[in-house]
Amino acid sequence: MIDVFLAQVETLKDAASAESQTLDSAILGEQFYFWTVVVMWLIHAGFMTYEAGVARRKNVMATAMKNILTIASVTPTFYYFGWWIYNCNQPGLPIGPNSSDFTSAACQGGIPWSDAFGPNLTNNINLIFFLAFLLFSWTTASIMSGALLERVRLSAYLVLAALLGSVVWILDAAWGWSAGGWMTLRFGFHDSIASAVVHGVSGAFTLGVLFNLGPRIGKYTKEGLARVFRPNNLHITLLGLMLIFTGFYAFYGACLVIASTAFPGWGTIYLSPTTLGSISMVITFGFAGGFTGGYFASRGDPFWTVSGGLAGVIGVSAGADVYAPTLAYLISMATAALAVYAGNWIETKGRVDDVVGAVAVHGCSGFLGIIWVGVFAAGYPTGVNNVDSSIWGQLLGVATFLPLGFLTGWFASWLLKKMNLLRVPPEVEVAGLDTVEYVPDIYLPEVPVKPAQLVEPDGTVVDADPLILQELLELRANGGRPSGERVGR
């Protein structure tokens, strides 16, 4: 009798122990994602700083405000329909919360009126996981913002940011960056830290928008050669990128799934095992190789050296859960160098005015990233069906995400352009966005305004104002089309 009683007590202790252990695990997981959300804010502080430094002085405040208001635009849209898209579209087409598909349980938590969206004593994870994804959405939209500087309307940008951040990227994430996504379930598509899912798609979307937006006035000569507009503050730009890099570690960490009661405790979004140390190692070697490749490809140019670091990291993100350190070092070096050459080609041959090289750094590197996995890291079981990663699965990713991003960006911006809501009037662009939308000059009177200068294609530095004014007059005579423009016309 005593033995039976003691056995029952032991059973109750085990159950209580298991329950408290599960709750501890949930609390620990909640805390982990909370701190990744906090640190990921540095990515946005970095984007704001980086872009404000590249912009000309007359557009600095408009640039900064655009980055800040990205948060105001993407947050509610991601809540009201973005999270639903991710959780209820993984099989390819939308499902309902009562569907027979195994992702229907997640779909229940994706509906904006779900009680999983408020304080819920049985669910510590949904909200904080949502917030981590929200920060990814801000990042995706912010990638586009730098490319459109100095001539896009704030309202047009905010609409495009909501579309990119709350619909386009999260749809491709449902398909290829989830345990139940059809691309992973059937084809073993493997993009563990969102190379193409975030960066590739954002770059493709941005390219579509740039085709309709057109270059800045004075960017190209009549012969189509590119001029260089001098940045307002290059040191701030470099600092901004370093802030982005800091926040990237939290981005990487938030891409993992944590289950602290199960050994080894860390998994990718596809639920395959990895470790926090492994992905941290890959991102760090990604920076090292990226800076190196960017430096030599650009012959020591500071902007492209630091941008090369970003390109390198993006290039190794897709396989960060499995890459050996040496492989990450070599891949990031090659990716950064290719990004530099791609940026050059896009600007000079393609005549696409991408102010910060976002299409090259994010778009090209993002798609290269998933191709590298197919080339160097095939054979890894991916997703709940354990389909091996392969070059064909990765190429399917390119074939799916590239048109998804490009066509939606092109079409949305085309609609805005047709309504004359995409670009500021040329008179406003020449005067400076700050003057019209915010304050005439953000600097105190003690800081004199030097005449703006630009660099001609042959390297000579000239005063910008007379040239830009001449372009404005010709623009009016040509019916509103900047000279030298070729792409998209």
Next chain:
Amino acid sequence: MPAIINSAPDCITHNEKYSADDIADFILQDNYKDCAGFMTFGPGSTYGDGGAGATGAYMTLTWIGIVVMVIVFVAWVWYENHRLTTFAETGHVPIHPIEDAPPSPSAQ
């Protein structure tokens, strides 16, 4: 699916679908249960004495990385020396054709 380079170590099994144990553990570990480390080109097992487990492809990869690193250091030294001495001798930094240098916000 055919692969270009199947770099997954041999300790990884390729059982499709998930097992009951995997569901319980939440992380899909069944295909990795025979592995300790499973990095690309790695040996897929806990190293023996003094790194004895690192053979073949992984050793080759590591040495490629070491060689590239050395080349990078040599290149850094050479390139900077070239720029500095050219300026000291001519008063100008080396000029590259516009086609070679990407347009950059850093341009002066």
